[in-house]
Amino acid sequence: MDLAEGGTVLLGRDAEQNYRARLSTELIASGPRLEQVEGSLLWRLAHRAETDAAGSTLMITRRRPAEDEPSEVVAPKRQHTPSPPSEAAVESAPVFGKNWGIEPRFTVPDFITVDGVHYKVVTRADAREYPIAYIQQPSHSRYDFDVLEATLRHTPDEQPRSVIRMPPDNHWQIDARLPFDKPLTGYVREAFPEVSTATLENIARKQFTLTNSSSFADAAGLTALRQIFSSWKNGTQSPHPEWSDPLLMLPVLRAASGSSSTSRSLDLPNPTSRMSLDRLDFDPQRFPQQWDYFVSTYSPMDLKRFMANLLTRNGYGVFEPNSLNSFPALVFRRTGHDYVFFMSLHRTRIPKISLPAHTHPNTTGISLETQVGEHAANAVREAHQNNKLIWLKGGSQIRPNYPDTVFIVRDDDARL
Incomplete structure (x- = not known):
């Protein structure tokens, strides 16, 4: 079965009919x-007390040359939810056949x-220490966005593979x-x-950098990228909302003073x-x-x-x-996170948006309910209270x- 953290394990039941990781030679599962x-086909470690009671813990040990001491990391425990009632089918993982072996002491x-x-x-x-590791083709250097993207595009079978400790x-x-x-x-x-x-390309590159907290x-x-892509595919809650929606990855632009004391303007970045x-x-060539x-x-x-149709x-x-x-x-959301977006709409033929005071609803007494409707206004106010409004x-x-x-673009021109 697929793990939320990445990787695959065989699944079985223990003597109490609880789901546990198992070896291919076991009839009664003895692993964590x-x-x-909930809402997906992925599995994860159950509540800490239950996994600890079983005496089984997934461990990561990074092996280094003999003069280094190995370090161990305990896999994070997850909040318990009821196990599904149906019997899970046992899946056999394919065999890894790549000749990626190395002589580590010299390489x-x-x-x-x-x-x-x-x-x-x-x-x-x-x-960062993490309970999943990835092995790579020995001739490959570190993976930045361009190297990984080229590998996935031209030689996908040479991409890294995940590895996990098995009880x-x-x-x-x-x-x-x-x-x-x-x-x-x-x-x-x-x-x-x-x-x-x-x-x-800018979205994919930014997402790579954010999830890895580095350019490499x-x-x-x-694993975070795999989780995000899974949430996109299945329409489920993302474990990393701030990296899963490009609107949340945009910088906040600041409006500047305009040509008069009562106007402002927002410079737009280069579209290309x-x-x-x-x-x-x-x-527009796509619609x-x-x-x-x-x-x-x-x-x-x-x-x-x-x-509205474009966003949909x-x-x-x-x-x-x-x-x-x-x-x-418009007011809108996206499945996978609980942020709410408020977007004022404009047409422009110059590299900026002009914002004269008389075009702002706050200066003309137009209520939020009048501008976007009662249901949308309620969603905006609730998100604002929860610091989830963009x-x-x-x-x-x-x-x-x-x-x-x-x-x-994202800006700081708050309606509330």
């Missing part, structure tokens, strides 16, 4: 007690041993399956099908810049029919409908737009010598 993650400072064979470990100098003797076992079945940008494209090519991969980061996720852009209609009308309601096609749940023609705005600006940007685009 496991529980199914690498960090390795593990599986069935007498030494393997190079995905790591870096400041790698009762805590021996290493390799999960021969591929951790990733497509490039990192491929996962982003599936979840956000209409973003521009530049935004696609470690075991914790690779790469390497930095400063804005999201959606490519030409909707775009052609949108640019033919100047109705605020059409702007709201257009943006890219995985967001949007509160029904109301019929107010002034101060167009302010955005979005809309169309049509400029000479630049591709037409639909943009979203």
Whole structure:
């Protein structure tokens, strides 16, 4: 069965009919007690008291050259939830057949041993301790985003494999399956099908850096990416919401004083810049029919409908737009986290958004309920109280010598 932390174990029942990890030679499971993650097909370690009582603990031991002392890390325990009532099917993992063995004393400072064979470990100098490890092709150097992306795109069978300690003797076992079945940008494209090519790569690169807390991969980061991609695929709560939604990864832009004392403006980052996720852009060539209609009308309601439909096609749940023609705005969410987004809508033909005072609802006495509707307003106020409210600006940007685009940026222009 697949573990939420990554890796695979065989599953069976003990004498009390509890689910536990087991060896292939066991009829009655003796490993750590496991529980199914609610709403998914993944499994995890059960409550600490139950696993400790069984006397079985998953351990990670990093093997180093003889002069170094091994270190041990106990796998984190999870909150207990009731075990599923049905009998779980036992799955056999495929056999790892790669010739990745090394002579560690003369090649690498960090390795593990599986069935007498030494393997190079995905790591870096400041790698975080984690109860899952990954072995790698010995000729590969450290994995930054570009190296891993190229490996997944061109030679996916050469990507790292996860390994986990197996009870009762805590021996290493390799999960021969591929951790990733497509490039990192491929996962982003599936979840956000209409973003521009530049935004696609910027999201994947930023996500890689955040999950790994570095420009180079470690075991914790690779596992976090797998968990995020699983939550995208299954529509489940993400264990890392701040890394699973690109809108939560955007920097907060600050408005500057405008041409008069009562106006401000928000400079927009370059839509074609790469390497930095400063804005999201959606490519009209991916929705030409909707775009052609949108640019033919100047109705605020059409702007709201257009943006609401775009967000929906890219995985967001949007509160029904109301019929107010002034101060167009949308409120929306995304499955996988409990943040709420409030986005004011704009059309611009310059590299900034002009924000004169008379166009801000706070200066004209328009209530939040009037602007976005009662249900959306209630969601905004509740999220604001829970510090889960994100302010955005979005809309169309049509400029000479630049591709037409639909943009979203994050700002500090609070409505409340």
